[in-house]
Amino acid sequence: MSLRRKTSxxxxxxxxxxxxxxPGLSTLRMEGCWKKDNSLPQASQVAIPQDASHLVFxxxxxxxxxxxxxxxxxxxxxxxxKRNIDVNLDGLPEGPRRLLRLAQAVPIKETxxxxxxxxxxxxxxxxxxxxxxxxxxxxxFIGELTIALLKFCxxxxxxxxxxxxxxxxxxxxxxxxxxxxxxxLIGLILAFIGSIPLKMFGADIFVASLVGIxxxxxxxxxxxxxxxxxxTGASFAAELGSMxxxxxxxxxxxxxxSPMDFLVLPRFLALCVMVPLLCLYSDxxxxxxxxxxxxxxxxxxxxxxxxQMTSTTTINDLxxxxxxxxxxxxxxxxxxxxxxxxxxxxxxxxxxxxxTAVVSSMVCMTIASAIITVLTVILKx
Amino acid sequence: xxNNAAQSNCPIEAVDLTMAYGTRVIQHDLNFxxxxxxxxxxxxxxGCGKSTLxxxxxxxxxPAKGHILRNGRDFWTCSSKEQDKIRQTSGIMYQTGGLWSxxxxxxxxxxxxxxxxxxxxxxxxxxxxxxLALVGLAGFEDFYPSELSGGMQKRAGLARAMALDPxxxxxxxxxxxxxxxxxxxxxxxxxELRESLGTTIVVVTHELASxxxxxxxxxxxxxxxxxxxxxxxxxxxxxxxxxxxxxxxLTRGEGRKDAK
Numbered sequence: 001m002s003l004r005r006k007t008s009x010x011x012x013x014x015x016x017x018x019x020x021x022x023p024g025l026s027t028l029r030m031e032g033c034w035k036k037d038n039s040l041p042q043a044s045q046v047a048i049p050q051d052a053s054h055l056v057f058x059x060x061x062x063x064x065x066x067x068x069x070x071x072x073x074x075x076x077x078x079x080x081x082k083r084n085i086d087v088n089l090d091g092l093p094e095g096p097r098r099l100l101r102l103a104q105a106v107p108i109k110e111t112x113x114x115x116x117x118x119x120x121x122x123x124x125x126x127x128x129x130x131x132x133x134x135x136x137x138x139x140x141f142i143g144e145l146t147i148a149l150l151k152f153c154x155x156x157x158x159x160x161x162x163x164x165x166x167x168x169x170x171x172x173x174x175x176x177x178x179x180x181x182x183x184x185l186i187g188l189i190l191a192f193i194g195s196i197p198l199k200m201f202g203a204d205i206f207v208a209s210l211v212g213i214x215x216x217x218x219x220x221x222x223x224x225x226x227x228x229x230x231x232t233g234a235s236f237a238a239e240l241g242s243m244x245x246x247x248x249x250x251x252x253x254x255x256x257x258s259p260m261d262f263l264v265l266p267r268f269l270a271l272c273v274m275v276p277l278l279c280l281y282s283d284x285x286x287x288x289x290x291x292x293x294x295x296x297x298x299x300x301x302x303x304x305x306x307x308q309m310t311s312t313t314t315i316n317d318l319x320x321x322x323x324x325x326x327x328x329x330x331x332x333x334x335x336x337x338x339x340x341x342x343x344x345x346x347x348x349x350x351x352x353x354x355x356t357a358v359v360s361s362m363v364c365m366t367i368a369s370a371i372i373t374v375l376t377v378i379l380k381x
Numbered sequence: 382x383x384n385n386a387a388q389s390n391c392p393i394e395a396v397d398l399t400m401a402y403g404t405r406v407i408q409h410d411l412n413f414x415x416x417x418x419x420x421x422x423x424x425x426x427x428g429c430g431k432s433t434l435x436x437x438x439x440x441x442x443x444p445a446k447g448h449i450l451r452n453g454r455d456f457w458t459c460s461s462k463e464q465d466k467i468r469q470t471s472g473i474m475y476q477t478g479g480l481w482s483x484x485x486x487x488x489x490x491x492x493x494x495x496x497x498x499x500x501x502x503x504x505x506x507x508x509x510x511x512x513l514a515l516v517g518l519a520g521f522e523d524f525y526p527s528e529l530s531g532g533m534q535k536r537a538g539l540a541r542a543m544a545l546d547p548x549x550x551x552x553x554x555x556x557x558x559x560x561x562x563x564x565x566x567x568x569x570x571x572x573e574l575r576e577s578l579g580t581t582i583v584v585v586t587h588e589l590a591s592x593x594x595x596x597x598x599x600x601x602x603x604x605x606x607x608x609x610x611x612x613x614x615x616x617x618x619x620x621x622x623x624x625x626x627x628x629x630x631l632t633r634g635e636g637r638k639d640a641k
Contacts, residue, residue, distance in 0.1 A: 158496060243481075243482070246477055246478075246479060246482065247475040247476065247477055247478075247479035248479055248480070248481050248482065250436070250441055250473075250475065250479060251473065251475065251479040251480075251481065251541075253441045253468075254439045254440070254441055254468055254471070254473050255468060255469065255492075255493055255496070256464070256465030256466070256468035256469055256497075257496060
């Protein structure tokens with residue numbers, strides 16, 4: 001390649017020659033090495049006379065060419081076409097001539113795929129219709145899930161226990177290392193942040209109450225929810241989505257096995273059971289984390305910490321937390337499975353589904369925890 | 382089977398079928414019958430809605446308008462239980478195989494048997510072995526779909542489709558992505574199945590070699606007028622049609638060679 005370039009250093013040149021005997025005829029004389037890394041001229045820079053009606057080529061001087069020449073000529077043909085100039089390609093070397101014919105042949109339009117145009121009114125309308133359709137689809141999904149759940153309760157669903165156990169193990173004990181670390185650190189961080197101002201007031205002891213109420217009521221469910229949304233919710237969406245791409249969901253439907261029964265319900269049940277259990281586990285580790293700070297930073301004794309915590313933290317704090325995480329489990333599984341089942345049939349859609357599953361479950365969880373917090377205040381739980 | 386035959390001997394019929402995604406019409410006003418024991422080909426250019434039609438025929442997608450009759454009964458007016466029953470009388474081989482990737486081949490084939498029959502474990506295992514042997518995959522029982530080549534996945538998909546001894550077998554692009562020899566072997570297998578089991582076979586394809594080898598009946602879906610423009614044996618269609626796009630399709634654009 002480099003050798004050839006050295007031998008053909010003849011500069012690229014293009015010029016328009018007009019013939020006084022035949023008015024309107026322009027000849028494009030081209031010479032040099034027309035390769036794309038030789039800084040070629042642009043087609044629009046070629047000065048074709050205003051009165052030109054015919055264009056022919058004289059290309060004897062072209063030593064080498066590649067797609068750079070073709071791109072130049074293709075653009076030139078487009079310009080000529082716009083100006084109604086008749087182009088005769090016979091003067092070109094055979095290769096470019098044939099390729100240009102191919103490129104200039106009008107492509108056959110295969111199908112009428114109408115692309116929706118329309119202005120901003122159309123756009124807003126379309127968005128509104130989409131929102132309604134999505135809302136309806138989610139409602140339908142939740143309805144179908146409820147029916148599947150009822151069918152499961154009376155033993156009529158195509159659900160298999162083995163799949164439920166499988167999902168429980170995937171969502172549950174395989175998440176334990178992660179939950180352990182995050183649960184412990186959250187308790188630790190909360191206690192640290194709390195104990196600094198508490199120390200200033202000499203109220204070190206209250207770090208135990210802070211950890212007890214903070215971790216059990218809110219921090220542990222929220223952290224477990226976040227981890228599960230990112231870990232399990234996304235995997236639900238991606239797994240079901242790629243099953244959709246691969247016709248696997250169709251295969252279930254065509255066999256008369258509802259994907260709700262066989263795919264969604266085991267995942268739903270698994271999260272309903274496992275998220276609260278993981279939350280309990282994370283409660284334990286969070287309190288341990290807080291206690292570490294209490295014992296070593298705030299210089300409390302174990303007994304002081306225990307007494308303070310049990311006197312200010314009630315069983316209700318724990319129950320509210322577990323209930324919240326139960327709701328989170330429902331939300332994560334619904335968001336993940338819905339996105340997976342409704343996923344489009346290509347790989348971009350699978351990625352999109354996983355992202356949307358995580359984002360939507362985060363949003364839903366935030367709203368849910370806000371509602372639960374307000375309710376507990378009103379109900380004085 | 383006997384019961385079905387009493388009702389009607391036409392396993393599938395489309396009446397004024399219109400298919401659409403939202404407001405975009407894919408094909409409209411399709412009317413055709415699939416005769417029992419025939420090999421029925423749905424042909425047409427890319428994107429004309431062949432696979433969508435298949436999804437309608439097997440009952441996974443609801444028609445925008447019109448009816449799908451299965452054994453003389455309107456599929457979408459049946460109760461969901463009856464729909465499931467009808468679905469069990471048809472087997473489908475998908476373009477990509479459609480095997481459940483979380484299960485081994487044996488589990489894939491066993492699944493419909495476990496769901497819909499009361500056979501013992503041993504009997505199911507024997508049937509799985511037989512079906513996999515029929516498609517030339519004996520000994521691959523414990524392989525996962527991802528461990529197989531594309532052609533093997535397709536054949537495994539066929540084994541699963543045949544698991545419940547269906548009355549109708551559907552094939553979505555059976556030879557797509559296969560080398561010519563494997564494609565030919567699959568065609569032979571399809572003919573063999575029809576002749577030995579008497580199964581009605583519906584094939585979506587645009588593979589000309591297959592079309593002329595296996596078809597006994599066919600329809601051509603046009604992607605300009607969005608409806609079916611020819612019905613009959615493909616060789617006969619080619620002989621009689623005046624429609625330029627069908628001739629182009631059936632001769633790869635070379636035009637009809639008049640033998641006389």
